[in-house]
Amino acid sequence: MSTQTSMPTAAAHDAVDAPVVPSYVRDGWWLPAEDSRLAVVADASTGEPVARFGAEGLDLGEVVEHARTVGRRTLGEMSLHERALRLKELAKHLFGQREELYEITVSSGVTTKDNLVDVDGGIGTLFTYSSKGRRELPNSNVVTEGPIEQLSADGSFLGGHVLTRIPGVAAQINAFNFPVWGMLEKFAPAFIAGVPTLVKPATPTGYITAAAVRMMVESGLLPDGSLQLISGSARGLLDVLDHRDMLSFTGSADTAGALRSHPHVVHGGVRFTAEADSLNAAVLGPDATEGTPEFDAFIRAVVTEMTVKAGQKCTAIRRVIVPEAQREAVTAALGRRIRDKVVLGDPRAAGVTMGALASRDQLRDVRGAVEEMLAAGGRIAHGALETPVVRTLSGEDATADEGAFLAPIVLTWEDPGAEAVHSREAFGPVTSVLGYRDLDDAVRLAARGGGSLVATVCTHDPDTARELTVGIAGHHGRVHLLDRDTARSSTGHGAAMPQLVHGGPGRAGGGEELGGTRAVKHHMQRTAVQGSPDLLTAVTGLWHTGAAQRLAGDPEFGGSAEEIHPFRKSLAELRLGDGVASGLRTVSEEEISAFAQTTGDTFYAHTDPEAAAANPFFPGIVAHGYLLVSWGAGLFVDPAPGPVLANYGLEDLRFLTPVAVGDSIRITLTAKRITPRVTDEHGEVRWDAVIHNQDGEVVATYDVLTLVEKENTTYAGWNA
Structure with missing residues (x-):
């Protein structure tokens, strides 16, 4: 176990009064040299500096080699069940520290409700994987898959498949929007599989990830080398990975494409999976007219996805696809609910229900995307691009000149087939309402996203549910069916559950994260083994007919x-x-x-x-x-x-x-x-x-x- 449990402090880089966030590598905390270049991260609500990042001088090759040697050895000394149980103990430790994490995350503009999906969601994922790992996997380090095949007439020669952990490191590069859940949902299946993890969080919220890693280190529960953290640039990481390793990426489709084209992925065999941009849709069935429980549930779902994390979710609803006859009613209902339920401001102020975007850079990107969509035919039906009036920490309402605030924006489109609405994502509290003619048209519009993580189908009619689901399933990683029977019990459109696959085809990256024990097996190599019943029994830990x-x-x-x-x-x-x-x-x-x-x-x-x-x-x-x-x-x-x-x-x-x-x-x-x-x-x-x-x-x-x-x-x- 690692015995270094506290982060170092830095007196260097005094030009900005904010702490330098250290990396955690080779079972110790590491800081860049005093004269290195650092990125400054500001409070999303006030603009005040909160952290600085840099990784100049960090030898990534040594970091990866430490994982492949020390991390792999210590994890290999435990069985699948023992690692799953250790995951539960880590979850319990983090659960006891979550209030401190809440206090840290507020600087990124998130509300208490937002923390339920990030901090609590990440901890809950550890609990779920711990339980499923012990219930669904053998208490060993070899997993058998599928039936045994008899390869000789007399049964003396058999064949089958086994899964064993990959021999390298599970590197993860994460987006800024889920600094805790984004790390833990990848860490959990890798840890159970017995593969050491290397985390590279996004800089705007990397100080939150570092705090979570610090808590995990302080628990004393991490085997040496099983978890390392790079706080700062990891340029050159793929140069030191090879066929033994895997890289999981969450972020933009452009960056995913650049990583996927790296020679060590294309020719070197690095396993690569991506969860990227996704223009997710919510489709309202023809039966869900205004006044029905389905219509009300639909409006609630859309506004929730617009405002949780200020709309900065890869699963947020970007396209609201409704019968053309109901387009105006839906647009008006969305505006009413936003006016009635959303209080924009500093999350530390009483009554605030939606915070800022993660950074001023993010605000600039979202405004630019909306302006492009307006130029392409969109029209603002609710909200505005101007700097909004927000609830400040003092409790007063004032113009948010220093923060990264944007009020929720509902766009409407006369031409639902406009290219921009199906290709340009405003990664914030922005959604577009589109009208469809019939169910075939609704399917066509949903598919225009080019591959998405999730779509909601809201209807109480079984035939409509079947037709829409079958029509769009091939374009989506998940379909969320919403009606009056699930409106109260549903975990929601945007919640990626650890028991189910999280990922999607095409634009969404083509990868799969989560998915229960499926995700554990993503970190394992499937190998065909052939031999006598006795030898296969010895290898697999499963007795086979014909063995002694x-x-x-x-x-x-x-x-x-x-x-x-x-x-x-x-x-x-x-x-x-x-x-x-x-x-x-x-x-x-x-x-x-x-x-x-x-x-x-x-x-x-x-x-x-x-x-x-x-x-x-x-x-x-x-x-x-x-x-x-x-x-x-x-x-x-x-x-x-x-x-x-x-x-x-x-x-x-x-x-x-x-x-x-x-x-x-x-x-x-x-x-x-x-x-x-x-x-x-x-x-x-x-x-x-x-x-x-x-x-x-x-x-x-x-x-x-x-x-x-x-x-x-x-x-x-x-x-x-």
Whole structure:
């Protein structure tokens, strides 16, 4: 663990009275030389300097090599589950520090509500990944993917796929708008995968990212080399990355294109993913007329996306696509809600609901984009480009001459097909209202964005929802369906949930971030492995048919009276391939009839001889599949108390051969995967179950899931 827990202070660079934000590299804090050039970041509301940045003299090659060596080693000493649990502990630590983060973020113009999606959203992402990692991934460092393939007739040569962590670093270059969430949503899956992270935040809000990193370092929970931070320019970073590494970028499409064309990406094999500009849309269905719950929910959603983070969100609604007959009503309703709900000003002032843009440079860019859109045919229906009157820290309203404030702007367009509205993004509190003729036209307009992260479809009509969703899905990474039933429970148009993919095709970058365990696997290499069942079992940690077995039970079917029953073994004693082979049990018509009457499952194949014989799949009366599974349990179970605590399910059950009256069945149960839980005194065992008939034909296959003690303590000596 890193032991350096506090940032250094700098007396250098005194021309501007603001602290220099250090980098965190090679498990220590680093400052640039006193005579280096620094970028100055100002308070978004007041214009006062708050931080300075510079990374001149930082050896990026050494930083990357530290991650590949020290970071990879320390992370590799932990399993997937252990890293996932460590992520939960980090989340709890940050949660306890979030009030301090709130105080720091206010200088970037964000409100308390904005922090819910950035600070709290980032921490929540860590919690989610911790939970999913422990529930959905094995407690090892090898993940199997897909079914095993038999590559030889006799089953001696098999093939399959495994996922292992990439051998390099996960570098991330982030945008200014989400300095906490933007880092953590990339860090979480990389950390679970076991890949060290190198963070390059955007300069305007990089001091917030640095504060979050400081808190993570101070926790003492970070393995050495697992997280590094570059505060300042990282020009030349791609020059020191190669096929072992990956780079995840969030920002403009132009910058994404420049990075994607770097020789180390094009020819050197650096894995590159981008989340870029996105002209997201919200489509109002024809049924959602003024006065309906859908219309009201739609207006609320659009204004929320315009004003949260002052519209500086990659998922914000830029194009509001509505029936032409409702264009004026929608435009007017948006204006009313903005007037009624939005108080623009310094977030530190009471009552403010929307803060400033991140910087004066950002304000200049947004104004320039709006001016281009006006020149191309747009018209301001609400708002203005002039410097607004805002609520100041003193509580008074005054003209915001020093801050980066812009009032929300609603544009309307007579020509919904104007090129500028579908190609120029004003990355701020700006949206455009467009009218459509019919659903085909709405789909066409939504697709004009050239690929987007998300679109909302607001309708209560199932046919409309289906037609619009199917029409636009190929152009979007996510479709948010909104109606009266979800208006209160929905997480919203703009919220990228860690369980689901965040990304989009085309202009949106073509990458995928988040997506639950999918994102963890983005940091892993998929490799085909071929070999014998024994060797594949050793590599994958998953027992495969044909590998060695140690079976207790009936010697006629491979069991041994000397072998200990696997249910008598704790996780410390149990090994892959341990199992039990039962003897035969004969099926009688009386037992089938009794099961039918007791359960109420009187399907004709179990009760009517003539009808059953006429069925092309059955030879006559046959046993219920669930009766066979129940008998299977009776054939393999060891009834006395022991380390097996509970059966908690079956998976992948298939019935393959019918069992008629007079047939017999037997079962072979084999330990297939053993997964100790890092937080409990027990773990899970997945058992391979195969039921055969008296002729050796496979009747049914399935997996049995049990909870088993790590050590045989609860019932030690019971009935010994």
